[in-house]
Amino acid sequence: MSSITSTLKSVVPGMATNTKLDDLKRDTVDVQHHEPGMTTDHGVPISDTDNWLKASDGVKTGPSLLEDQIAREKIHRFDHERIPERVVHARGTGAFGEFKVFDDSASKWTHAKVLTDPSRTTPVFVRFSTVQGPRGSADTVRDVRGFAVKLYTQEGNWDIVGNDIPVFFIQDAIKFPDFVHAVKPEPHNEVPTGQSAHNNFWDYFNLQPETSHMVMWVMSDRGVPRSYRMMQGFGVNTYTLTNAQKELFFVKFHWIPELGVHSFMWDEALKLAGQDPDFHRKDLNEAIENGAPPKWTLGLQIIPEADEDKFDFDILDATKIWPEDLVPVHPVGELVLNRTVDEFFPQTEQSAFCTSHVVPGIGFSNDPLLQGRNFSYFDTQITRLGPNWEELPINRPICPYMNFNRDGAMRHRITKGTVNYWPNRFEVVPPVQPDNGGYKEHPQKVHGIKQRMRGAKFSEHWNQAQLFYNSLSDVEKMHLISAISFELDHCDDPTVYKTAILRLNDIHVDLAKQVATNVGGPMPDKPGRPNHGHKAPRLSQFDFMPKSPTIKSRRIAILVADGFDLPVVEAMKTALSAAGALPFVIGPRRGEIYPEDTTFGKGGRIVADHHLEGQRSTMFDALFIPGGAESVKTLAGNGRAIHWVLEAFGHLKAIGAVGEGVDFLRDAVRLPGVQFAEPSGDSVTVDFGIVTAPKMGSPASFSEGLKIVKNAT
Numbered sequence: 001m002s003s004i005t006s007t008l009k010s011v012v013p014g015m016a017t018n019t020k021l022d023d024l025k026r027d028t029v030d031v032q033h034h035e036p037g038m039t040t041d042h043g044v045p046i047s048d049t050d051n052w053l054k055a056s057d058g059v060k061t062g063p064s065l066l067e068d069q070i071a072r073e074k075i076h077r078f079d080h081e082r083i084p085e086r087v088v089h090a091r092g093t094g095a096f097g098e099f100k101v102f103d104d105s106a107s108k109w110t111h112a113k114v115l116t117d118p119s120r121t122t123p124v125f126v127r128f129s130t131v132q133g134p135r136g137s138a139d140t141v142r143d144v145r146g147f148a149v150k151l152y153t154q155e156g157n158w159d160i161v162g163n164d165i166p167v168f169f170i171q172d173a174i175k176f177p178d179f180v181h182a183v184k185p186e187p188h189n190e191v192p193t194g195q196s197a198h199n200n201f202w203d204y205f206n207l208q209p210e211t212s213h214m215v216m217w218v219m220s221d222r223g224v225p226r227s228y229r230m231m232q233g234f235g236v237n238t239y240t241l242t243n244a245q246k247e248l249f250f251v252k253f254h255w256i257p258e259l260g261v262h263s264f265m266w267d268e269a270l271k272l273a274g275q276d277p278d279f280h281r282k283d284l285n286e287a288i289e290n291g292a293p294p295k296w297t298l299g300l301q302i303i304p305e306a307d308e309d310k311f312d313f314d315i316l317d318a319t320k321i322w323p324e325d326l327v328p329v330h331p332v333g334e335l336v337l338n339r340t341v342d343e344f345f346p347q348t349e350q351s352a353f354c355t356s357h358v359v360p361g362i363g364f365s366n367d368p369l370l371q372g373r374n375f376s377y378f379d380t381q382i383t384r385l386g387p388n389w390e391e392l393p394i395n396r397p398i399c400p401y402m403n404f405n406r407d408g409a410m411r412h413r414i415t416k417g418t419v420n421y422w423p424n425r426f427e428v429v430p431p432v433q434p435d436n437g438g439y440k441e442h443p444q445k446v447h448g449i450k451q452r453m454r455g456a457k458f459s460e461h462w463n464q465a466q467l468f469y470n471s472l473s474d475v476e477k478m479h480l481i482s483a484i485s486f487e488l489d490h491c492d493d494p495t496v497y498k499t500a501i502l503r504l505n506d507i508h509v510d511l512a513k514q515v516a517t518n519v520g521g522p523m524p525d526k527p528g529r530p531n532h533g534h535k536a537p538r539l540s541q542f543d544f545m546p547k548s549p550t551i552k553s554r555r556i557a558i559l560v561a562d563g564f565d566l567p568v569v570e571a572m573k574t575a576l577s578a579a580g581a582l583p584f585v586i587g588p589r590r591g592e593i594y595p596e597d598t599t600f601g602k603g604g605r606i607v608a609d610h611h612l613e614g615q616r617s618t619m620f621d622a623l624f625i626p627g628g629a630e631s632v633k634t635l636a637g638n639g640r641a642i643h644w645v646l647e648a649f650g651h652l653k654a655i656g657a658v659g660e661g662v663d664f665l666r667d668a669v670r671l672p673g674v675q676f677a678e679p680s681g682d683s684v685t686v687d688f689g690i691v692t693a694p695k696m697g698s699p700a701s702f703s704e705g706l707k708i709v710k711n712a713t
């Protein structure tokens with residue numbers, strides 16, 4: 001008998017019971033507690049799973065027999081383990097959590113209970129993803145990140161299938177296959193994997209100016225987030241809300257991370273793609289399992305129905321933001337991710353999202369991208385998972401559900417009763433009246449002439465690309481120019497990179513000139529079109545400093561060798577752990593490292609978590625070098641140790657040192673241009689400020705000093 005238990009790996013103490021996790025328990029079995037042992041899928045105990053049934057004299061191996069149903073079942077099941085990966089967003093990772101509103105303030109705009117009832121805790125599943133690369137591609141590539149949220153509400157599932165960038169490349173869903181073909185690997189050679197640095201993507205950019213705004217975002221530091229936990233999420237499309245008075249509002253959804261918005265340096269991202277392709281997956285699980293559950297505030301931008309035409313852009317155009325100085329973001333609730341998944345395939349891989357899944361009080365607009373998405377997602381799930389994909393444990397609602405949709409491949413549900421249609425003589429499963437919670441579309445007048453078109457304001461493509469570029473700090477602009485220059489350098493067709501410079505010149509002449517200098521191409525002598533010079537708030541990442549800067553969940557490497565200063569290391573580890581950071585001791589070998597003032601093997605010691613060759617500075621947010629003459633001498637003679645520090649310095653990371661550790665930095669590593677203050681007394685404050693600020697060109701200005709007192713342990 002197998003015992004059915006919850007195998008939740010990470011439950012944050014004190015969190016409310018999660019009804020979705022309870023729901024999943026009925027399908028969860030625990031491999032650690034299974035008795036009596038291995039069986040076939042039809043439940044018969046297996047006595048040998050290593051030898052195929054053979055015709056043999058017992059000495060020589062004879063032919064394998066097809067009659068071996070145990071071997072056939074094992075192989076057949078294996079042959080069919082894969083399902084089609086998502087056509088976009090194939091690479092992803094997920095986690096469970098909860099959503100709760102702060103109060104009922106959103107009832108001005110909506111009667112959706114999930115957005116207005118503060119007594120409710122709504123379970124959620126979130127899947128983060130990259131877009132371009134296949135399932136096995138690297139996490140840290142330059143790309144858009146998916147931010148798909150499934151809220152298991154008491155009125156049914158509500159999916160906000162968003163991204164970490166507030167706009168999209170195209171305005172009309174019919175263009176999506178062309179756009180995706182252009183950004184995905186080229187058809188003749190299936191190159192490149194996980195990046196847009198190729199002729200076809202930039203060719204599409206050149207020919208479709210509506211991509212300009214989004215391309216600015218992806219080429220900015222937003223394209224290389226430090227962590228899924230440190231990026232914004234956006235619903236992107238324009239949805240609608242209706243309140244109890246039956247008034248309609250246009251709405252955009254925002255997820256604002258508690259930790260602020262942070263990015264990698266491009267060099268870090270490039271290296272990590274090889275050194276640790278799972279960096280973002282591991283980062284999310286590590287934070288949750290170490291008691292630092294990531295949190296986001298849900299914000300709503302609201303435009304009343306009557307104001308739809310009051311802006312110089314079309315509010316249904318997904319290539320446009322609603323600038324926050326024109327339409328403020330109202331915070332309404334908080335999302336926390338506090339449980340990792342038990343098994344990747346049935347939970348993360350089989351999770352399936354649909355923009356068309358909304359609940360009463362929430363609806364759609366005529367945004368032509370959204371209208372197409374509402375068709376596409378349901379359709380793609382049928383290909384990926386079959387018509388009964390909503391019965392899968394991860395996708396099924398937590399509220400009761402019943403209708404007369406029936407049959408199809410892999411139907412699991414058994415519905416008792418003699419009728420499977422409506423109306424029926426028993427009047428069972430009747431439609432629910434709107435007053436009792438039945439979904440009702442907001443009545444809207446629709447009139448027009450059938451034609452293939454987009455609204456007049458959709459033809460303006462440059463204002464907001466300019467607005468975004470103008471709003472960046474100098475450092476962010478520098479990074480954006482480098483990113484575009486990198487990508488165009490990977491385009492070998494001169495038509496592509498030369499035309500791209502002309503397109504960039506429509507955004508800003510300085511941008512075009514600097515890219516032209518880097519990649520070779522026509523040097524513009526005047527702007528392609530005038531730049532309006534306007535800026536808007538909250539487009540630069542610097543506008544997203546965390547309210548309470550924290551070192552929590554940041555990874556700090558402590559470099560030691562035999563002869564290190566043990567009391568300082570222990571004090572630092574204690575101080576970091578107390579602050580919620582994750583200290584890792586890195587030594588010349590993984591194993592025991594002996595401190596100064598001890599005979600090797602006797603007295604104190606520390607066990608290094610990793611050795612210098614096993615990890616790289618890119619995997620950490622800051623470094624600390626303790627004293628100890630012997631330790632520092634060994635590190636100074638180790639090229640890899642010096643590389644660790646120089647690389648971290650180049651990536652603008654905080655580097656702390658005490659005692660002889662300072663000599664190591666000054667004399668062995670010789671950090672360029674750094675002045676060292678002389679330590680005084682035996683109390684040292686190490687400022688890990690960089691870990692709380694965006695690493696975008698200047699060391700941190702926000703800090704969380706950690707005071708460690710030598711010999712205090």
Ligand code: HDE
Pocket residue numbers: 086087088089092127128129145146147148161162163168172173174176234235236237318351352353369370372373376377378380381
């Ligand atoms: Fe998607 N998109 N998309 N997309 N998208 C898919 O659905 C599509 C768009 C987004 O973690 C697919 O289940 C069309 C915008 C995310 O499982 C597919 C259009 C935004 C995910 C699909 C868009 C997104 C997807 C592929 C243009 C940001 C991953 C697999 C009209 C708001 C969800 C799947 C997950 C996945 C279609 C544009 C975000 C093919 C037709 C805009 C986060 O249905």
